[in-house]
Amino acid sequence: MTQPLPEGGTTVRGEIWIDGGWREASGGRYDVEDPATGRVIGRAGAASVADVDAAARAARRAFDDGRWSGLPARERSRVLLRAAALLRDRAEDFARAESADVGKPITFARIIDVPNSADQLEYFATLVATSEGAVRETPLPVHAYTRREPHGVVGAISPFNFPLILSTSKLGPALAAGNTVVHKPAPQTPLSAQLLAELFADAGLPDGVYNLVTGPGPELGDALVRHDAVDAIAFTGSTSVGRAVARTAGDLLKPVAAELGGNAANIVFADADLDAAIGTIINAFAFNTGQFCMAGPRLLVERPVYETVLAILSEAVGQVPLGSPRDEGTLIGPLISGAHRDRVDAHVRDAVAAGARLVAGGERLDLDGGYFYAPTVLADVAQDAVVVQEEVFGPVLTVQPFDTEEEAIALANGTPYGLAAGLQTTSIARAHRVAARLQAGIVWVNDWGLLDAAVPFGGVKASGWGRESGPEALASYTHVKSVLVALKDGAR
Structure with missing residues (x-):
């Protein structure tokens, strides 16, 4: 029935x-x-x-x-x-x-x-x-x-x-x-x-x-x-x-x-508009509770603004409305199942055990019996870490510093995946230059996740x-x- x-x-x-x-x-x-x-x-x-x-x-x-x-x-x-x-x-x-x-x-x-x-x-x-x-x-x-x-x-x-x-x-x-x-x-x-x-x-x-x-x-x-x-x-x-x-x-x-699958990198250069970039960063990794093959769960930040970005994220991610998906103010809902939440949590715990710094989140949330997980930020994550090399498919963001454009491109391309990528910069020359070298089917500049029926992705x-x-x-x-x-x- x-x-x-x-x-x-x-x-x-x-x-x-x-x-x-x-x-x-x-x-x-x-x-x-x-x-x-x-x-x-x-x-x-x-x-x-x-x-x-x-x-x-x-x-x-x-x-x-x-x-x-x-x-x-x-x-x-x-x-x-x-x-x-x-x-x-x-x-x-x-x-x-x-x-x-x-x-x-x-x-x-x-x-x-x-x-x-x-x-x-x-x-x-x-x-x-x-x-x-x-x-x-x-x-x-x-x-x-x-x-x-x-x-x-x-x-x-x-x-x-x-x-x-x-x-x-x-x-x-x-x-x-x-x-x-x-x-x-x-x-x-x-x-x-x-x-x-x-x-x-x-x-x-x-x-x-x-x-x-x-x-x-x-x-x-x-x-x-x-x-x-x-x-x-x-x-x-x-x-x-x-x-x-x-x-x-x-x-x-x-x-x-x-x-x-995907495990996209989102590159933030020091010249980026950080006020705009923070919203884009959160949207990139937390939209649809991170269950988005074109999510941006890997954040690469130029070293001069690395700690600044982490400090802002540590405060901002906890303020994103999380709860019942039937509430019109909710922006982050549950994960699809209890088993999937267990997998996401295991990835976070393994990363912390391997030396990652937990900046925000990292916990299950008990809300009406649903499969909720707090949006999580992990800093100082090694390039060979599992959470960098594999798709977590949850609201988990890894953050790594870089010093040069070349290093940022190498880190971004340094996983088996190539579905999406993004960069935040105010330099139009850099936007075109870096986008051309990122190994991905779609690249967003100064935004994330924009899609249209006329624009191919894959x-x-x-x-x-x-x-x-x-x-x-x-x-x-x-x-x-x-x-x-x-x-x-x-x-x-």
Whole structure:
């Protein structure tokens, strides 16, 4: 039986969505928790490998018969534009679902997650309506041109930290290009995907074009990647899981777009506007409780202002409103689970034991049974420390000094990751010079976390490959077909 979300809103459905309707999952149901209280808010459908097969077969039929892929791009565009409009109309339901599912502050869900997700659908709906192939000049006696065609069935696997945004950033371009989809969200956060299933149906998406399987266990994702009806994979998650997905897809010669882990450096030069920089620093590491693959959990500070920055942070981080995500004044909510909070705390304790200086935080917070952790600042952390080299994925900031621009760049690039980076400076020349040398898919100057549907993001090194957002994302959900038409009569 479904349960109402905290303070109203939608409900947790106990079924999965296949071929245009809800059906019971053959694996039964599983509990969905509210991270802010630790209480169960409903039971979602626990899909099995057999359910993945049914969803993939439905998506295959829907692609092969052309009910979606065979539509003119402008007609697909109209459906996605209706979906975007419905998402804006139902914004409060989606915001409450994200807040209850993730523990995301309701204010951020309203002003960031829902509008950005609607923007994604609108952007790709508009982009595909004007997408074209190209005529190629050649000395051959032919008329040569290219076509952009959809892959077929896309398996979309999205994570728990931004369930709605990181679903629409895949579904928008995949559907716009004419693909059909089997979507597997993180087991902790099925709610917004359940709402999307009904929203797409109401917008006019044909049956079987979008299919949703929810449930715990890595076997579902593995079954989706391996399924012979699935042609391409879009994945966001940890680097370790991404490697496994890539190995399996590589053996099967399936294209993969993978946005993986990050551990970005935020460089503060001595000439930075510190009043502005402090807010950016806190936003970079504490936004979404640090559960942000493009967070800035590594702070590099030029030595003349190193202790000044630490002194300001020691006072400022404790003043950021932390508490119930349903409180409109809250800026920091809980972590996703008790197990994840234990991992974050273990990272902090290990760093302090290894010699890091605890400047602020470093403790669990007992608030209404939720999984809260105080925003934490660790100074004087060695470059080879685990908290510098590995992704903590929590509200933990490591701080290191540097003396030269060269040293700052070397420290910033000195981890396996390359998803994001940033720098704070008043020198426009330095901004361009350093940004060009940072090994990252996106670089912010004098701000952090700004994203738009038109601007691509993604990783280098261990942070993955492929891009979400922008025309680059639309291209990744298509392949190029070349057509050469002979211009000589009787040509063979």
